Amino acid sequence: MAKEREKSAAGGEKKLFMGVVWNCAAELKLLLTALLILCSVATLLQFLPSRFTISTSDLRFCISRITTTTTTISTTTAADAAALAALNSSSSSAAHTASHLVVPPPPLPSSPPAVEKDKVLENGVIKRVFNPYGSAAYNFITMGTYRGGLNTFAINGLASKPLHLYSKPTYQCEWVPEPSSNSNSSAAPPPPITTVGYKMLPDWGYGRVYTVVIVNCTFAEPINTDNSGGKLYLLASTSGGGDTKFNTTDRIQVLEEPKGSVDFGVFTSKPKYDYLYCGSSLYGNLSPQRVREWIAYHVRLFGERSHFVIHDAGGVYDEVFEVLKPWMDLGYVTLQDIRDQERFDGYYHNQFMVVNDCLHRYKFMAKWMFFFDVDEFIYVPPKSTIKTTLDSLSEYNQFTIEQMPMNSKLCLTADYGRYYRKWGMEKLVYKDVKKGIRRDRKYAIQPRNVYATGVHMSQNLVGKTNHKTEGKIKYYHYHGSIAQRREPCKTLLNVTETYFDKTPYELDTTMRDIAWAVKKFELKMIGTRLQNTRQ
DSSP: OOOHHHHHHHHHHHHHHHHHHTTTTTHHHHHHHHHHHHHHHHHHHHTTTOOOOOOOHHHHHHHHHHHHHHHHHHHHHGGGHHHHHHHHHHHHHHHHHTTTOOOOOOOOOOOOOOOOOOOOTSSEEEEEOOOOOOOOSSSSSSEEEEEEEESEEEEEEEEHHHHHHSOOEEEEEEEEEOOOOOTOOOSOOOOOOOEEEEOOOTTTTOOSSEEEEEEEEEEOSSSSSSOEEEEEEEEEEOSSSSOOOOOOEEEEEEEEEEEEOOOGGGGSOOOOOEEEEEEEOOOOOHHHHHHHHHHHHHHHHHHHHHEEEEEEOOOOHHHHHHHHHHHHHHSSSEEOGEEEESSOOOOTHHHHHHHHHHHSSSSEEEEEEOOOOOTEEEEEEEHHHHHHHHHHTOOSSEEEEEEEEESSSEGGGTTTGGGGSSSSSHOOOEEOOSSSSOOOOOOEEEEEEEOOOSOOOOOOSOOEEEEOTTTTTTEEOOOOTTTOOSSSEEEEEOEEEEETTTEEEEEOOHHHHHHHHHHHHHHHHHHHTTOOOOO
């Protein structure tokens, strides 16, 4: 009986299993079919070429299209069928109409140069060939073009240094007058006027991939004197440089003068400013407090008829900008963003190009133009003013300025506990007095007589230069202090003479004694806006 019951139970389980399989036969068939299709696709993909790929984004797109279509079909009612048919009909008509419109074909890509191959000559020699591709450096990069008078222009920019170092590229200038606006005039347009461009390389060979080039275009006759307008073109030729097989010439529009836009009176009128500062490229993590001191000091020194052109190469971040903004609002400062010049590998953030652009851009707006850095302070003796000093040097078109190098770590013991509240020019009081070494000088020029300039002096000018200005004017140089965001005082001393790092120093409180007057001047001019400026 027990065996019969076991057989009966086993037979019941078998019938139950068969019943479940039979009831789910449709689902199992669908599952097995899907697995078969999936395996077939996976097998097929093994034989497809490697360039044929299906990304996950493609699969998502297909699935989304299927899902959207299914949802649309399932939710469309019979009442919407007529409207849907009408929409499809109108879409077909629109597509049919559009198919008859003539669509211009896309421009064909420029064909690559023919590739030459090595070959064996009749005498058995294998002639090797060289196929050039791409371009290592631009032929010319313009920053600005400015008038220098009725018949002369200056084009300021960069060019490939190897091209100028090992070859002889040439430049030609072409003035194209604006055609007459009189529609009834049947006269031929005026012919272009050309001249040879004279190039100057003012960066003393310091260039890297690019070197600074100033092209002077002086025509034999006045240009655009009737103010009818025109365009100036620079024809920059490699003259076989880089590839002696070719003489590549680029025709570059460097200047456009719209009708009536030129003020010819600026060339003979009194300049707007007596003194204009042309700053080099500012970069790095500059100290807002040091910049604050520098601008307040020099606005006070140069006076109301002065202006400062600051070039931001990445150093004028928000805190530094807040220091300059009050003086910008008063009209003393112009800030130019030149960060894009970093794309081109020139010397020291392309500062030679930057100062030359400033020279030619403001050439007729200032009587004197100064070139020095934001960690340097111009000084004239107490019984003199900047006006009397420069008046005594007016017979010179350039003079250089002696440097007073200051230590940026040594401070007075008397300032202990309160030096963090003092300005840098107030607490850094030890001067380097080592003798027998040549120190860099900075300079000033009368810009109307200068064709190109440098960082420490100009070598392209008309007239005399004076290098013997000791006793008349000098500058205090706090090297490294402008890029120091922390408290500069590292060593406190109570002596008038000392040796530090094998260098002799003497106590010099000249700038310290002026600091209180500069603080008072800043408070008068812009109030307390900058009282909480940080190092």
